Amino acid sequence: MVPMGNMFLRSEFASTIGSIFFFYTIFERYIPPQLRRNLEKYTQRLIGAVNPYIQIVFHETTGERLERSEVYAAIQNYLSSDSSRQAKRLKADLMRDSKKIVLSMDDYEEITDTYNGAQMSWVASKTVKTEHQPSYYSRGGDGERRYYKLTFHKKHRELVIDSYLNHVVEKGKLIKVENRQRKLYTNNKSDRMFWPRESMWSHVLLDHPASFRTLAMDPAKKKEIVDDLITFSKSKEYYREIGKAWKRGYLLHGPPGTGKSTMIAAMANLLEYDIYDLELTAVKDNTELRKLLIEVSSKSIIVIEDIDCSLDLTGQRKRKKKRGDDDDDDDEEAEEEEKDPKMKEAMKEMQNDKQSKVTLSGLLNFIDGLWSACGDERLLVFTTNHVDDLDPALIRRGRMDKHVELSYCTFEAFKVLAKNYLGLESHHLFETIEQQLNEIEITPADVAESLTPKTAPRDVQACLRNLIEALENAREAARVKAQEQEEKRLLRKEKKKAKLAKEASTSNEEAKREDQQLTAPKETEINGNGKETNNCHN
Numbered sequence: 001m002v003p004m005g006n007m008f009l010r011s012e013f014a015s016t017i018g019s020i021f022f023f024y025t026i027f028e029r030y031i032p033p034q035l036r037r038n039l040e041k042y043t044q045r046l047i048g049a050v051n052p053y054i055q056i057v058f059h060e061t062t063g064e065r066l067e068r069s070e071v072y073a074a075i076q077n078y079l080s081s082d083s084s085r086q087a088k089r090l091k092a093d094l095m096r097d098s099k100k101i102v103l104s105m106d107d108y109e110e111i112t113d114t115y116n117g118a119q120m121s122w123v124a125s126k127t128v129k130t131e132h133q134p135s136y137y138s139r140g141g142d143g144e145r146r147y148y149k150l151t152f153h154k155k156h157r158e159l160v161i162d163s164y165l166n167h168v169v170e171k172g173k174l175i176k177v178e179n180r181q182r183k184l185y186t187n188n189k190s191d192r193m194f195w196p197r198e199s200m201w202s203h204v205l206l207d208h209p210a211s212f213r214t215l216a217m218d219p220a221k222k223k224e225i226v227d228d229l230i231t232f233s234k235s236k237e238y239y240r241e242i243g244k245a246w247k248r249g250y251l252l253h254g255p256p257g258t259g260k261s262t263m264i265a266a267m268a269n270l271l272e273y274d275i276y277d278l279e280l281t282a283v284k285d286n287t288e289l290r291k292l293l294i295e296v297s298s299k300s301i302i303v304i305e306d307i308d309c310s311l312d313l314t315g316q317r318k319r320k321k322k323r324g325d326d327d328d329d330d331d332e333e334a335e336e337e338e339k340d341p342k343m344k345e346a347m348k349e350m351q352n353d354k355q356s357k358v359t360l361s362g363l364l365n366f367i368d369g370l371w372s373a374c375g376d377e378r379l380l381v382f383t384t385n386h387v388d389d390l391d392p393a394l395i396r397r398g399r400m401d402k403h404v405e406l407s408y409c410t411f412e413a414f415k416v417l418a419k420n421y422l423g424l425e426s427h428h429l430f431e432t433i434e435q436q437l438n439e440i441e442i443t444p445a446d447v448a449e450s451l452t453p454k455t456a457p458r459d460v461q462a463c464l465r466n467l468i469e470a471l472e473n474a475r476e477a478a479r480v481k482a483q484e485q486e487e488k489r490l491l492r493k494e495k496k497k498a499k500l501a502k503e504a505s506t507s508n509e510e511a512k513r514e515d516q517q518l519t520a521p522k523e524t525e526i527n528g529n530g531k532e533t534n535n536c537h538n
């Protein structure tokens with residue numbers, strides 16, 4: 001049996017709804033629009049005077065161009081976890097650049113959030129376009145405009161305005177960054193035309209498998225770098241306190257094939273950052289460099305590879321990436337220049353026209369000038385094979401805070417590679433290899449190549465033997481190279497000696513000729529007066 005009280009309540013409720021419906025129909029049908037709007041306005045004011053709750057509306061689109069509001073997107077991300085727990089009807093979206101589906105509450109759902117003990121209510125809603133509203137009213141052309149409505153008690157007004165809204169937006173942006181697909185950017189060539197809103201960077205998805213676990217290097221050094229990176233990524237407040245922009249410079253130097261580029265990928269994977277691979281030679285000038293910098297997002301690594309070869313940063317073009325026999329090459333080039341200096345000059349000018357005009361001071365400004373402080377949480381990484389060729393100003397601490405040398409393969413590094421490539425922790429051949437590695441210089445890239453299995457299933461013993469052979473070959477190659485260099489040195493010495501001897505004999509001959517001229521008997525003439533005249537004109 002239904003209790004009498006309940007029945008009464010139900011009939012009361014039904015009659016209230018009926019009355020509202022009745023008045024609403026009259027209101028819509030018989031009251032002219034102008035009067036209706038005025039009535040709505042005053043009713044809102046009346047309710048506002050007695051209602052203790054405040055509402056803020058955040059629309060999905062803003063401005064005349066109806067761009068998607070960043071705040072709306074941040075709120076959507078912020079509310080996603082609460083929505084999936086509280087809302088009964090959910091919408092699933094795969095946002096642009098996101099690797100995860102974002103769940104948000106469907107229209108007219110309501111969820112609550114608690115912040116510092118204050119209750120906040122969020123409702124997803126939409127307004128439908130009426131005939132009085134402009135045609136650009138809705139973004140998708142479906143005549144609807146979505147919004148989130150935040151409702152809270154007026155006693156929390158300051159809390160909401162001073163901190164809750166910032167908290168929502170920051171947390172929402174963070175969630176977006178965590179969900180994003182990471183990217184590898186490179187700068188576009190500057191001689192092409194850019195559309196007004198087109199980016200100067202183009203990108204692909206970043207999907208490099210490198211990690212610090214698989215990076216072969218001294219374990220203590222590796223730990224130091226990992227700790228440094230993690231500390232940096234958590235130091236937002238610290239950098240603010242000491243009054244420094246939140247960025248850090250890394251200089252990775254070492255011979256080719258020692259893992260500099262691999263380490264950059266490992267850094268990006270560890271911190272979940274994007275990579276901006278900056279090709280300096282494609283940047284027209286310092287102004288363009290600054291524009292590129294402004295477009296770099298937070299949580300990113302800006303990389304300039306082979307900085308010593310990238311540009312003429314010290315006023316002299318660096319021609320030699322690969323050294324070794326430079327002295328001879330230099331001699332030959334000098335000879336060429338002597339032969340036809342004018343042609344050389346003309347070629348240089350032609351090259352200069354095409355070259356980037358980025359200067360050292362432009363690059364220094366890029367690293368730590370005022371503009372470099374726009375954007376947060378950035379690593380700047382330079383790599384080079386020849387650290388001594390770099391201008392000291394470029395790599396001083398404060399600009400390049402951490403200098404990391406990546407060098408030839410040590411036994412510790414080999415063990416990491418053996419584990420990665422062969423799943424080996426120990427083997428009786430390890431002792432031989434350790435001895436060899438102490439005596440021979442070989443890059444981790446060469447070790448990795450020797451350890452790569454060439455048969456399936458992999459033959460561990462054969463791989464290790466490959467490495468031992470490669471090491472012996474490297475020893476022989478080093479011996480031959482040293483011998484060749486010694487021969488070249490001796491040849492140069494001989495040449496110099498011969499040149500000096502030739503110069504000495506020429507000057508001797510000249511001196512002899514002078515002496516002969518000085519000591520030769522003077523022609524004597526008797527002039528008309530019967531006096532002697534000296535006819536020597538020297």
Ligand SMILES: Nc1ncnc2c1ncn2[C@@H]1O[C@H](COP(=O)(O)OP(=O)(O)OP(=O)(O)O)[C@@H](O)[C@H]1O
Pocket residue numbers: 214215216217254255256257258259260261262263384385444445446448
């Ligand atoms: N320390 C290392 N740990 C693991 N793998 C490495 C290491 N060094 C090199 N390798 C392997 O060798 C290859 C080449 O290494 P990488 O490109 O990182 O060298 P690099 O120092 O950047 O050389 P370059 O100066 O020529 O640019 C990588 O693909 C990687 O497989």
Ligand SMILES: [Mg+2]
Pocket residue numbers: 260261262305383
């Ligand atoms: Mg490299």
